[in-house]
Every structure is written in structure tokens, then in C-alpha cells.
Amino acid sequence: MHDGSGRIVVQNLTKQFGPVAAVQNLSFTVEPGSVTGFLGPNGAGKTTTLRMLLGLVTPTAGIGLINGRPFGQLGNPGRVVGAVLEAQGFHPKRTARDHLRVYAAAIGVPDSRADQVLGLVGLAAAGDRKAGGYSLGMKQRLALATALLGDPQILVLDEPANGLDPEGIAWLRTFLQSYARSGRTVLISSHLLAEVEQTVDQVVIISRGQTMYYGPLDHLRSRQQGRVLVQPSDVGALVGALREDGVTAIEQLPDGRIAVGGVDAKQVADTALKAGVSIYGLQEEKADLERLFFQLTNGQYAAPGQYAQPVAYQQPGYQAPPQGYQQQPPPPGYQQQYQQPPPGYQQPPPGYQQDNPYGPQHGQGGLGGGA
Numbered sequence: 001m002h003d004g005s006g007r008i009v010v011q012n013l014t015k016q017f018g019p020v021a022a023v024q025n026l027s028f029t030v031e032p033g034s035v036t037g038f039l040g041p042n043g044a045g046k047t048t049t050l051r052m053l054l055g056l057v058t059p060t061a062g063i064g065l066i067n068g069r070p071f072g073q074l075g076n077p078g079r080v081v082g083a084v085l086e087a088q089g090f091h092p093k094r095t096a097r098d099h100l101r102v103y104a105a106a107i108g109v110p111d112s113r114a115d116q117v118l119g120l121v122g123l124a125a126a127g128d129r130k131a132g133g134y135s136l137g138m139k140q141r142l143a144l145a146t147a148l149l150g151d152p153q154i155l156v157l158d159e160p161a162n163g164l165d166p167e168g169i170a171w172l173r174t175f176l177q178s179y180a181r182s183g184r185t186v187l188i189s190s191h192l193l194a195e196v197e198q199t200v201d202q203v204v205i206i207s208r209g210q211t212m213y214y215g216p217l218d219h220l221r222s223r224q225q226g227r228v229l230v231q232p233s234d235v236g237a238l239v240g241a242l243r244e245d246g247v248t249a250i251e252q253l254p255d256g257r258i259a260v261g262g263v264d265a266k267q268v269a270d271t272a273l274k275a276g277v278s279i280y281g282l283q284e285e286k287a288d289l290e291r292l293f294f295q296l297t298n299g300q301y302a303a304p305g306q307y308a309q310p311v312a313y314q315q316p317g318y319q320a321p322p323q324g325y326q327q328q329p330p331p332p333g334y335q336q337q338y339q340q341p342p343p344g345y346q347q348p349p350p351g352y353q354q355d356n357p358y359g360p361q362h363g364q365g366g367l368g369g370g371a
């Protein structure tokens, strides 16, 4: 019926809900043996993508394949894919064990499996309690237990960390990682990178229905660079002097400061001294993954006019940008942020605009050397 590979392939998936382009030409592959995070802010299209993958929503275009087949052609899909799409509508008066037994019967596994999966998710002692009295975190565990009933090769979980306390998140991390290490496939969605950062090996980051990054989390981490935030007496003079010194990763911040990448604070101070520019503030900022995530998903740190260039596309081996990417309108609020100079902004000297002081990396979402 299927190829047994454990691979998930999403090919050019597109879903249009009337005027809403929920998912646009999305492509990625999830390999077995690792945990893949499917990340994006609220409304990015994660749930719609997963629902298309699981045969619950018909794509406008493209296809989602599990083990080389569309979900509907998997035979007994409950034995191949375990999925949790949202906090499930458990019958509130039914005990967790009874709930699991109903589902076990539906996919043809013995009743005894209900107790096994209760144990797996840490609910063994609460199996006789009614699901209606469960906390949100316990409901998440019960939903996961339901997904595990068929001992599936593939787990697809939508926001599984929602409602879990720190101990629960740590438990989930260990559980999913060991599940993947046993050669199985795990795809989990989240709108918070920090929530899954320590759990996932690969990430697919989407925004407004389009792929922004697709690849190992380690590659994304390695692109992080710190930057120096500086408040000079004369922005144009300092930018010019930095450029003369070969520094190109310079970005004007909305608060009037400039951010300089690829240098340390001493270098910036030395250049300013040489150029006769006073420094009113100097701060070294360590980049973090969360900021990179924001850059990729809403462009709020990106340069005017060319926000959120997907970093993956600058690396070999990644997929091409989705069609129509360039035409994508800026996010709400973006224009406003840059239309007016920030308070304290100093007009650059003549010629400053023509000779783009931010350098060639300006417009790459402030990423890497551009930040």
C-alpha cells in the first residue's frame, strides 16, 4: 500500500480559502530519524498544511505524501501516522482509558494497548479519571496517547507543547527525541521557536503560507552573529567611515541608532574616533535564535523595501524561493515603521541615499553579516 519509508513529502501545497491564501506553494520533506519543527507565527498556515497532509482539507494545488502515498491511500492510516491536530474533543464523562479503548477498537488494536500508551505518556495513575476533569496539559498527554495507539511510524503533532508546564515540555522533548532516534518520523508544529528549539533537529519555517527557511536548525544557529548598536553624533559620517574601513553590514534602527555586524565594539569606537564622530552609546548585542525567527517570519527587523529574504535560499542545497515571493506585500505596520524617521534621526549628508550605506547585505533580513 505504501513504501514504508517514513518520509513525509510536501510538494507545492497550496490552499486558498476564498480570498485568503492560507498556504502558498509550500514544499519540504521530513525524513525519519529526526524531529522536524514546523514553525511559523499565528495564521502562518501550519494547521492548514497539516490538515491537507492528513487528508482533512483538500488542497487547491500540490500534494502531501506520507510513505509515498496520499493519506487516503495508506490502508489503515492509524497504524502508519499518529496525529494530534488540536486539543481533542474528548467525551468529558468518559475516562481516559475508555476513550483510548474506543479509538483502539476503531483502528484494530487490542484494549491492552490503552494501558500501554497511558503509561508511555505518564498518565497511568490517571487512567480512571474522566477526561473532562483533566488539565490542559493532561489533555495534551491524552491526545498524544491516542496518537500512539497504533504504534505509528510517523507522528504529526500540532502545537503539542501547548498547555504543558516546563516539566511536561522537558518530558515531551525526551519522548519525541527517543521516538525519532528509534528511526521514526516526528513532525511538530509550534508558533514559538523557543518552545521547541531544544527538541527539533530540522526546521521548516513558514510565514504567510510560504517557506522562509528549510533546513537543519544548526545551520540557522551558525548564521547568528552578534552586532554592535551605536548611537553616534553623526550617523552619515560614521557610516561613511565604517564603509571606508570595509564594514558593510550596517543597519539603521528605528530608534536612531545604527547596528553594525561583523565587528566588535572597539573597532566601531576606533573608527568613530578616527572620523571625529562622538559616540553617545555603544552596546554589543548577542544575536539569538528567537530574533532570527522574528526576522524570518514578520520582517520587523528587516531593511526597508526588502524584508525577510529567506536565508535558506542563500545556501546551496535548499529549495528555490516560492513563486510570487517577491510580490508578497509587507506585513501590516511595516510601512509605518519606516516611513517616518525615528525621533532623533539625523539627516544623512548629500549623496548618502545614492550610495547605499547599508551595503550589499542590507535587505537580507538583517541576517548574518547583514545584522
Ligand SMILES: Nc1ncnc2c1ncn2[C@@H]1O[C@H](COP(=O)(O)OP(=O)(O)OP(=O)(O)O)[C@@H](O)[C@H]1O
Residues within 6 Å of the ligand: 017, 020, 021, 022, 040, 041, 042, 043, 044, 045, 046, 047, 048, 049, 191
Ligand atoms: N476553514 C477556513 N476558512 C477560511 N480561512 C481559514 C480556514 N482555515 C484557516 N484559515 C485561514 O488560513 C490562514 C492560516 O491558518 P492556519 O490555522 O493554517 O494557521 P496556523 O499557522 O496554524 O496558525 P495558529 O498558530 O494560530 O494555529 C489564516 O489566515 C486563517 O484565518
